[in-house]
Amino acid sequence: MKKLIILITSALLLFTAFSCKKDIIEPDTDIENPVDTTGQDGGHTPPDSLDSQEPQPQPPSDKRITIRPVIKVGQIVYDSIPVQLIVRSWDTKNEMDYKIYYLPGPDDIYIPAKGARFHFTINKWGGQAERTFTQAELQDNASYTIGLQIEPKKIKSIVEVKIVEGKNTPLSKTDYEYAANGDITKRTIWGKRADFSNYIMQTDLFAYTNGDITSIKSYDEGNKPVKTLTARYDNQHRVVALEEVKGLEKISAKAGYFLLDTYSGNQQAYRIDVQYHLENGKYTDYYSRKMAAGRTIYDIYASHNGGNEEGYYDYDNSLNPYAHLRLPELNFSQHDMHNRTFPRKHYGHGRPEYEPYDYKYTYNPDGYPKELLTKYRHTGSKMDAYTMRTVFTY
Structure with a gap:
């Protein structure tokens, strides 16, 4: 009887244990990719923050x-x-x-x-x-x-022909001579008489000081003095004073250079201000030229008689052969490193009879113009007047 009670008690205990095990909820675990989300403090860390891989090196960039x-x-x-x-x-x-x-x-x-x-x-x-x-x-x-x-290519000669209604009339030829070091020494300007025979209009002889042209003496066909231009420079080889004497008349000019920061560009923009004394100092005129990247972008000439002339200009990107001659001139045009292509002019109290309004260049492979066609028109009516054909030889 005692053995029977023990067997019944053991059976009841096993049944109770089996019934309790069925109520336990097992965790849903990925057997192939187990992730331990337990932190050091026993808490749980979100899976996204558990990237324990080393940072990968980034490919080099351009x-x-x-x-x-x-x-x-x-x-x-x-x-x-x-x-x-x-x-x-x-x-x-x-x-x-x-x-x-x-x-x-x-x-x-x-x-x-x-x-x-x-x-x-x-x-x-x-x-x-x-x-x-x-x-x-x-x-x-x-x-x-x-x-x-x-090395620059120096001009050997320039021929100018005037074209009116398709008719070509030769006007002049200018020959240039140079020293062994490339400095210009002589310029001869030839003209045409009515019978189309040639004659020397003017001969210019150049003198230098420290590599700069400081004197240009001009003579007529009979080798008689016509005029003399003298120039003075600063330590940057910029013309600061000019004086032209022609007979009893004298024109003098003083120039100042001022840096500008109002225009963009790799080359420094600057302004040239010139004061002219005319007729032996009797009258005073003023001229201002704004330069940027080797180009004149604006200029204005104010005359003592109240007249003025303003200009805005466009340029090409080729070589201006005159700039490499480094000739001192009263109009300071030697500063233009490129060739003018389009001017926009405004006049006050007087204007010239004709004005250039169109430039067309033909270039050689070295970047220099070999031919230029310049159209002129009547300033008032804007009607075409004539064309100048300029041929360059180097």
Whole structure:
């Protein structure tokens, strides 16, 4: 009887234990990717913050650099002109790639990160400049200059022909002579008589001091003195004083140069203010010329009689052959490094009978004009009057 009671009691205990086990809720665990969300303090950490992987290195990015093309022709520096840039690059396997850029002047380009070394080439006006860099030598957001030196081409002769209603009339021919060092020594201006025979209109002889033209003496066909122009310069080789004596008459000019910050551009903008004393100092006129990047952008001449003339101008990006002669002139036109293409003129209290209004150039491969057609019109009616054809030989 005692054994029977023990068996019944054991059976009841097993039944109770089995019934309790069925009420326990098991956690839903990913057996293949278990994640321990228990923090050090026993709490739970959101799974998103449990990325325990090491940061992966980022691939190198392309570099942005500034290319500054600087071309020096003779003594004149051109650094605000469009150029063609060729960039060749080689990767670590020595495979080459290249790109062609047309820069308006100093401009930014991107250097590919995969390139190991780079070769830059600039072609302009018959010259070529090159620079080579490794990837390590090129710094992001840095500026690099590619310089080119070219010898200027000097004018040998200039022929001018006047065209009226299709009829060509030769007017003049100007011949230039130079010393061995390239300095101009003599200029001969030939004219045409009514019978179309040639004669010497004027001969100019040039004298120098410290590399600057300080005297121009002019003679007529009979070798008689016509006029003398003398020039004085500052320590930057800029004309600060001019005096022209013609017979008993004298014109003198004094010039000042003032830096401007109101115009953008790689080259410093500046203004030239000139005061003229006419008829041996009897009258005073004023002239102001604003320059930017080697171009006259605005000028105004105020006469003692109350008249004035204002001008706004456009230019090309080619070489002005007159600028390389470095001739001191009363109108200070030697400062224009490029060729004028379009003027906009305003007159007050008097105007010339004719005015130029259109310039068309034909250029040689070296960037110099070989022919220029200048159209003139009546200033008042704006009707076409004639065309001047100018032919350059170098």
